[in-house]
Amino acid sequence: MTQQVIICVDDEKTILSSLKAELQEAVGKDYIIEIAEGGEEALELIEELLEDGDEIPLLISDHIMPEMKGDELLKQAHLILPKTIKIMLTGQADLGAIAHAINSANLYRYITKPWQSEDLKLTVKEALNSYFQDKQLTEQNAKLHQINQELAQLNSQQTALIAKLHENENRLRQFLEAMPIGVGVLGADGKPYYVNRKAKEIFGKGVVPNTSSEQLSEVYEVYQAGTNQKYPTENLPIVRALKGEIARADDAEVHQGDKIIPLEIFATPIYDQQGNIVYAINTLQDITERKEAEAERKKFIQDLFEVNSNLELSLDAELEIAEATSRFVPNEFLAFLGCDSIVDIKLGGAVELEMSVLFSDIRDFTTLSEQMTPTENFKFINSYLSRMEPLIVENKGFIDKYIGDAIMALFSEGADDAVKAGIAMLHTLAEYNRDREHVTFAMSINTRQLQHDFFTDHQYN
Structure with missing residues (x-):
């Protein structure tokens, strides 16, 4: 199980003991306080904790230490723990060391010795909040980046699918245009969607925009066979197909001026994957020779x-x-x-x-x-x-x-x-x-x- 660890580094045991006690009181049982009496010992402790899978959100180090100064320790630690918050303790206002720590280790803050207990606790709590906010933001950015990549991939796939759909639509259109029988399609709203070449010859016109299903017989001059009465639109096979019926009729004819074309009509509904009717399609066969x-x-x-x-x-x-x-x-x-x-x-x-x-x-x-x-x-x-x-x-x-x-x-x-x-x-x-x-x-x-x-x-x- 991953543990949250705060590391305190100072060459004086008394200060380490006091620092650990105050930090434990400030953060409670949610964090483990580990101590090191020098820079080398601190770096070894960091490696051990990382090998155990622990997380180190905060590193507090004294500046004046005999073997390795605090700014150098923080610099080396930053190479291993770039996200960890670094705080420096110093009894002397060494501005050069502080500037070095800021530039090389992204120093969060320095606290002068002797520190004020409330100031230390408040600084530590704010530092931990900042660490976990940055961590959360980093995770969100990583997720957002992953989502963006997935969206880009989906967009690419969608583009390919749209291109394939257009290709298939063009092939279907070419096939329908080459058919020796008329083909007409109504949308789910009852308006003409497509009329192929042969159907245009039969009707003398193609798709007439804004034509409702109630106007089909009037617009396309469809009559009851052998009469001058318009074919009831509700009985047209393609209108019946919009209601889910597979329909046929051979008692309709188209009038083109003095020319009369008797028709045999077959119609069927077209469904989407959810079972909804999205189109109705019919075929139109000129049966003049058969009638004769x-x-x-x-x-x-x-x-x-x-x-x-x-x-x-x-x-x-x-x-x-x-x-x-x-x-x-x-x-x-x-x-x-x-x-x-x-x-x-x-x-x-x-x-x-x-x-x-x-x-x-x-x-x-x-x-x-x-x-x-x-x-x-x-x-x-x-x-x-x-x-x-x-x-x-x-x-x-x-x-x-x-x-x-x-x-x-x-x-x-x-x-x-x-x-x-x-x-x-x-x-x-x-x-x-x-x-x-x-x-x-x-x-x-x-x-x-x-x-x-x-x-x-x-x-x-």
């Missing part, structure tokens, strides 16, 4: 019912209709509806299923087709599609539609079937490319360069 295709199919079915409404169809007629309509409506769709023929379909009949969708098309087909005659194009597309369709069927899928060189296939039993079909298509495609390359080389070495790189990209959802 649905309208065409509906019209075809309606026309078909009108033509046959007053006729009793024979089995042969039904087969002929089924064969004709299969060119437009895959038989698998009829099976999902529980119908053997399109004539069994009733208006309003619907089934919801979770499907996996596979899209594929020929990379750079436009460039490739420009190098072929119409006949060659037709043969090439038929040759390619005739190899791809069986692979989709073998893996429990069916083709929903051909879009030029593109294929849209559906799988009702899981994404694994779509992936297997895609892999099989890639393998068959590699063989097909090799076969075409050999044929092309055999026909004309001059056309080989044009046919070498027509292979396709495939995407899977």
Whole structure:
């Protein structure tokens, strides 16, 4: 355990005894009073106390001593104990020694002999208070320095994190800008925060400052599908997402002058680490082509019912209709509806299923087709599609539609079937490319360069 020690140094034992008694009375049991009869003995005592882990807040030394003067002792002691308070006792006013002690040992005070008891006690108490105040201040400064270092380190880390955050934000922004679908973000206050390039094309505008959530339909010209009525803002998926809901809608459309854009909207809330909603994000898909295709199919079915409404169809007629309509409506769709023929379909009949969708098309087909005659194009597309369709069927899928060189296939039993079909298509495609390359080389070495790189990209959802 660390002890607080006061050292008294004088070459006269009587003075040491008296000094020790008065100091003990002044400081009580909180301090141990150690004495030394000369400078060398005092320095040895200091080393012993420090080795034992004791603390020496005060050193009182006589000046006139035979072996080592008091000012020299205090000077050497100061090298070992720079924080210790030093007081000099002197019977003669040796100003040179006092000045030396002040300059070399940071002398706190000198007391003349014989000393006044109350003056000695008061001086010692003030010296001890000064020592511990300096010690406390030093410790506080050390802690403050440590805190400053930690703050500097935290600031450095924060700067690095902010830089990393900005980098990630830029990457995310670039990703969102490159997306082929519209993306919009609302802040927690319901005001538009971000609109990507595609969404700007759909709305004809980007972020409109100071727009509240109640003004979204008005500002961005969002209507109920097929009407001139503004879409209720409280029903907008992105507004619902701000309330914690994952929402979808396909009954909204945007009016841009005479242009009407039907939309499919998905929205979801974004939470912080405390579970608070900080943003709502939605995606906007222009479903004009889908709506047109649905309208065409509906019209075809309606026309078909009108033509046959007053006729009793024979089995042969039904087969002929089924064969004709299969060119437009895959038989698998009829099976999902529980119908053997399109004539069994009733208006309003619907089934919801979770499907996996596979899209594929020929990379750079436009460039490739420009190098072929119409006949060659037709043969090439038929040759390619005739190899791809069986692979989709073998893996429990069916083709929903051909879009030029593109294929849209559906799988009702899981994404694994779509992936297997895609892999099989890639393998068959590699063989097909090799076969075409050999044929092309055999026909004309001059056309080989044009046919070498027509292979396709495939995407899977």
